[in-house]
Amino acid sequence: MNFNHSHSLVQRQSLVVSQQLRQAIVLLQMGNPELQTFIEAQAEENPFVELAPTHPSQAPIPRGVAGGSSGDWDQIAALADTRGPSLYTHIATQIGALGLTEVEIELASVFVDALEPSGWLGSSLEQIAARAGGTFEQAQQMLSRLQGLDPSGVFARSLAECLRLQALDQDLLTPLFSAVLDNLPLLAAADLAALARVCNCQMADLRPILRDLRSLDPKPGTQFDSAPEPIRPPDLIVAAAPEGGWQVELNRSTLPRVVINDDKAEELTGQSQSSTRDVQRQSETRGYVSERLSVARWLSRAVEHRNRTVLKIGEEILRRQVDFFAKGPEYLHPMILKEIAAVAGVHESTVSRVTTGILMATPHGTFPLKHFFTAALPARDKVSGSAGAVRHRIYRLIRAESAAKPLSDDQLVRLMHAEGVSVARRTVAKYREQLNIPASCVRRRQAILSGQA
Numbered sequence: 001m002n003f004n005h006s007h008s009l010v011q012r013q014s015l016v017v018s019q020q021l022r023q024a025i026v027l028l029q030m031g032n033p034e035l036q037t038f039i040e041a042q043a044e045e046n047p048f049v050e051l052a053p054t055h056p057s058q059a060p061i062p063r064g065v066a067g068g069s070s071g072d073w074d075q076i077a078a079l080a081d082t083r084g085p086s087l088y089t090h091i092a093t094q095i096g097a098l099g100l101t102e103v104e105i106e107l108a109s110v111f112v113d114a115l116e117p118s119g120w121l122g123s124s125l126e127q128i129a130a131r132a133g134g135t136f137e138q139a140q141q142m143l144s145r146l147q148g149l150d151p152s153g154v155f156a157r158s159l160a161e162c163l164r165l166q167a168l169d170q171d172l173l174t175p176l177f178s179a180v181l182d183n184l185p186l187l188a189a190a191d192l193a194a195l196a197r198v199c200n201c202q203m204a205d206l207r208p209i210l211r212d213l214r215s216l217d218p219k220p221g222t223q224f225d226s227a228p229e230p231i232r233p234p235d236l237i238v239a240a241a242p243e244g245g246w247q248v249e250l251n252r253s254t255l256p257r258v259v260i261n262d263d264k265a266e267e268l269t270g271q272s273q274s275s276t277r278d279v280q281r282q283s284e285t286r287g288y289v290s291e292r293l294s295v296a297r298w299l300s301r302a303v304e305h306r307n308r309t310v311l312k313i314g315e316e317i318l319r320r321q322v323d324f325f326a327k328g329p330e331y332l333h334p335m336i337l338k339e340i341a342a343v344a345g346v347h348e349s350t351v352s353r354v355t356t357g358i359l360m361a362t363p364h365g366t367f368p369l370k371h372f373f374t375a376a377l378p379a380r381d382k383v384s385g386s387a388g389a390v391r392h393r394i395y396r397l398i399r400a401e402s403a404a405k406p407l408s409d410d411q412l413v414r415l416m417h418a419e420g421v422s423v424a425r426r427t428v429a430k431y432r433e434q435l436n437i438p439a440s441c442v443r444r445r446q447a448i449l450s451g452q453a
Contacts, residue, residue, distance in 0.1 A: 027306045029353040032235050035303070036256040048264060048289075048296045052257040087119065087224035088112060094149045107132045107142050111155065119154040119221025120162065150442055153220040160184055166216045170441055176201055180209050187213075215429050223436055234361035236314045236369075238325055246325050248314045250307060251361070258300040260293070312344045313354050317372050324372070328364055330396070332388040335373050390416070390423055391431045398437055403447035406440040 030038065036051070043049040095108050110132040114123040121143075123131075129139040146155045152169035156162030160181045167173040167181070179199040180187065186195040187210075196203050217223070233254045241247040317340065323331035337355070341348040355369035374388035397415055401407045407415070409428045416423050432439075438446070 024302045024305070025353065027302055028309060028350060029356040029358075030306070031232065031357045031359060032251060032254040032256065033232055034357065035306070036254070039256050039258055039299070039303070042295075042299055046292050046296055046299075048261045048292050049299060050259040050261055052259045087117065087221045088115065090224060091115065091146075091149060091154065095146070098145065103134075104142065107134055107138060108146065111142060111146055115155065115221070117221055118219040119151065119156070120219070121155050121157050124157075150445060151217070151220040151223065151438060152442065153217060159218055162218060162220070163213065163216050166220070167212070170212075170439060172212050174209075176205060177209050177212070180206070180213065211426065215426070217433075232359070234359040234366050235310065236358065236360040238314075238318060238360060238362045240363075246318055246322060248311070248318045248360075250311055255307070256303070258296070258303050260296045260300055262293075309344075309346060309350065310354055310358055312346075313340060313351055313369070314358075314360060316340050316344050317360070317369065321372055324364070325362055329392040330389050332372065332374060332392070337373060340373075390421060390427075391435060393419065393421065394428060394431050395435055395437070398432070398443075404444075406443040406447070408440040 027035065027038070039049070039051050043051055091112060095105070095112070098108075100108060107128075110128050111121070114121055114128055116122040125136060125139040125143065129136050132139070143155060147165055149155070152166045153162040156165055164173065164178070164181050167177055176199060179201075180195065183195055183198050186192075186198065192203060192206060196206055199206070234251055235254075236248055237251050238246055238248045317335075318325065320335055320339075321333060323333065337348050337351045341351045344351065355373065358369045359366055360369055360372075371388065393416060394412060397412055398407060409425050409432065412428045412432075413423060413425050416428070429439075437443075
């Protein structure tokens with residue numbers, strides 16, 4: 001066997017992601033306030049970068065509405081806080097309606113203290129009874145009452161108990177459903193064959209059980225702890241064009257602009273040449289000025305590129321979703337990132353980055369650009385079948401329902417079919433949950449507690 005050593009030259013192309021390229025990518029997903037903060041930080045360390053003053057922009061004017069606000073979008077920060085109650089406030093309000101004695105209220109307070117943000121109980125009944133100075137039996141009785149509060153599944157001590165409470169509340173707790181809950185480790189291991197054997201059923205019998213099981217919330221308390229996004233001015237504004245149609249523009253009232261101070265650079269170079277004859281010192285000064293000016297000019301180009309890209313994508317969204325702007329959220333058409341990228345002449349990942357942090361003000365409210373990208377659903381009679389439009393229809397139908405007779409998911413499906421949209425029950429349930437709307441049985445119970453039914 002012979003071993004020979006040889007050398008070969010191979011040419012290969014690869015993309016080297018420089019620091020400036022990484023910063024340019026980050027700039028694409030910055031909103032105007034974040035961009036201003038970034039430029040201010042650059043101006044602090046670069047004497048040739050300055051932040052130009054912003055210019056006022058018009059608020060979007062809905063069609064058919066006279067006048068309109070011409071003030072700065074900073075007034076949006078004065079809007080009222082629309083956040084709902086916290087989990088603990090929600091639970092405490094319901095406990096107050098139970099008609100408990102002072103001793104029972106003290107015991108219930110200990111339970112609330114032990115309630116975790118997930119909605120589960122974080123202490124054992126023995127520990128709670130000891131803290132409240134009561135007996136284990138009293139703690140058991142109080143737990144039974146508290147587990148009947150909304151949302152169903154609160155004060156559970158395990159995943160199985162949490163799901164069992166919700167299944168009981170939704171009339172899903174059949175003997176087979178209960179057997180599946182008793183064997184959740186097999187389900188977690190995806191060993192459906194063993195699960196079927198233990199539950200003494202066929203694999204086909206498990207399918208509807210697993211479908212209903214997926215509709216339950218393993219952490220019912222988390223629907224209360226989602227912090228709302230901070231209110232801030234939009235980055236794009238869509239308004240009615242004077243000549244008809246619609247137009248989109250950058251929000252100049254918050255859009256920062258980079259100004260390069262060339263005069264300061266010339267002054268600094270001139271002072272160096274007149275104050276010293278040290279050739280090395282002059283060379284170092286010229287090198288510093290040249291490097292800082294190069295960074296400043298790159299920053300200016302990067303910001304302009306970011307603004308052009310944001311506006312280009314906003315214009316394409318406007319062109320494709322003109323029915324949404326003219327008629328409302330129910331007319332949101334299906335649209336995916338790839339389609340916008342192809343027309344805008346940018347990569348799909350670029351569109352994804354831009355739509356991550358950019359807000360657009362419309363006559364129907366302010367939305368993140370992600371809101372306009374939605375999957376297609378089957379539709380009939382030319383009725384919009386986008387997921388976003390379906391979500392809005394579900395919201396509209398539930399908002400108009402009778403408090404005493406809330407619409408079930410099956411009823412929503414039938415109403416949607418009557419409007420020309422083919423949608424499955426599980427899809428309605430999923431979108432209802434995305435809207436943070438509880439099931440019909442929970443809404444009915446809430447109406448009873450609030451005296452509306």
